[in-house]
Amino acid sequence: xxxxxxxxxxxxxxxxxQVTLSCSPISGHRSVSxxxxxxxxxxxxxxxxxxxxxxxxxxFPGRFSGRQFSNSRSEMNVSTLELxxxxxxxxxxxxxxxxxYTFGSGTRLTVV
Amino acid sequence: xxxxxxxxxxxxxxxxxxxxINCTYTATGYPSLFWYVQYPGxxxxxxxxATKADDKGSNKGFEATYRKETTSFHxxxxxxxxxxxxxxxxxxxxxxxxxxxxGTGTRLKVLx
Numbered sequence: 133x134x135x136x137x138x139x140x141x142x143x144x145x146x147x148x149x150q151v152t153l154s155c156s157p158i159s160g161h162r163s164v165s166x167x168x169x170x171x172x173x174x175x176x177x178x179x180x181x182x183x184x185x186x187x188x189x190x191x192f193p194g195r196f197s198g199r200q201f202s203n204s205r206s207e208m209n210v211s212t213l214e215l216x217x218x219x220x221x222x223x224x225x226x227x228x229x230x231x232x233y234t235f236g237s238g239t240r241l242t243v244v
Numbered sequence: 245x246x247x248x249x250x251x252x253x254x255x256x257x258x259x260x261x262x263x264x265i266n267c268t269y270t271a272t273g274y275p276s277l278f279w280y281v282q283y284p285g286x287x288x289x290x291x292x293x294a295t296k297a298d299d300k301g302s303n304k305g306f307e308a309t310y311r312k313e314t315t316s317f318h319x320x321x322x323x324x325x326x327x328x329x330x331x332x333x334x335x336x337x338x339x340x341x342x343x344x345x346x347g348t349g350t351r352l353k354v355l356x
Contacts, residue, residue, distance in 0.1 A: 136287075163342060175333065175346040188342050222287055229342035232278060235287035 134158065136225050136236035144242045150211040153239045157204050157225030164206040165233060166198060169220040178221075181206055182229060213243045246271045250334050250347035257324055257354050265319040265350045267308075267334035275336040277301075277310055277317040278344070282331045291319075291332070324354045 137156040145151050157164050165180040177190040181200035198208040204225075210217055220240050224233035251266040269277065276295045280288040292301030297312035306321045317334060331351045335344040 138287075165343060167344075174348050175344070177343040177345075180342040182342070190343070224288075230276075230337075230339060232276075232290055232293050233344070234290065235280075237285075237287045 136223055136234055138221075138223050138236035138239050140239060141237065142240050142242075144244060145213050147213055147215060147243055149213050150209060151213060151241060152207055152209045153221055153223075153241070155206045155208075155223030155225075155236060157206070157223075158234055161225035161227055161234075162204050163226040163229035163233075164200055164204060165224050165226075165229070166206070166208050167222045167224065168192075169222060169238070170218075175222070178208065180229060187229070210241075215243050217241065218243045246275070246336060246338065246345050248334050248336055248345055248347040250332075250350050253331075253349070253351040255350060255352045257352070259326055259354055259356055260323045261354075263319070263321040263324045263328075263352070265332055265334075265352070267317045267319065267347060269315050269317065269334075269336050271315075271336055271338060273338045275338045277308075278335045278337070279306070279308055279317070279319050280333045280335060280346075282333065282349070284330075288333065324352070326354045326356050328352060329354045 139154045163182045166178040179189045200206045220238045222238045224235040226233045247270045278293045279291040292303045294301040294310035300309045331349045334347040
């Protein structure tokens with residue numbers, strides 16, 4: 133079956149702009165989580181959604197937000213972009229969040 | 245809070261050498277433990293997992309045993325191949341938190 137699909141693969145944005153990243157989970161998976169990966173901070177948890185409800189949130193500023201739709205697809209939004217937001221953003225899906233996650237290939241965001 | 249500590253890389257080995265990547269954890273509960281692998285330009289792939297003490301996870305010749313007494317989950321492989329060159333991440337997840345805490349990753353380079 134198809135894996136976790138993230139779009140777009142690459143993005144270049146200017147400071148101050150906003151960006152929306154998209155994630156389509158594996159069919160039947162209802163839990164979707166997001167991570168930020170940077171060389172300095174490594175992999176950090178952003179948030180997790182299950183059946184359109186956010187169940188957990190990491191320590192990121194309010195500029196980072198997300199949502200999940202009824203078909204389990206998820207989006208994350210970053211407003212007022214800063215240079216430090218440049219990172220690989222990874223989406224992962226799981227049946228219910230307790231049996232291991234499958235990751236997508238990520239969206240590489242560059243803020244200039 | 246919970247944390248994962250991995251050995252510093254890079255680890256450079258010759259083909260067919262024995263591999264050990266150390267991973268220790270700190271957790272308040274009884275977490276599940278995971279090893280993920282990341283190839284260049286890609287997302288994370290689940291390599292193996294263990295959900296309770298003394299469980300042994302194994303896949304593609306890799307194995308790791310959940311040791312509660314030493315709070316460790318070391319990754320081993322008896323004979324590495326050039327194709328095993330990648331970054332390996334150890335992670336934990338406490339039931340009900342729906343998130344991973346990752347180690348910093350260990351880069352493995354296997355020479356022919």
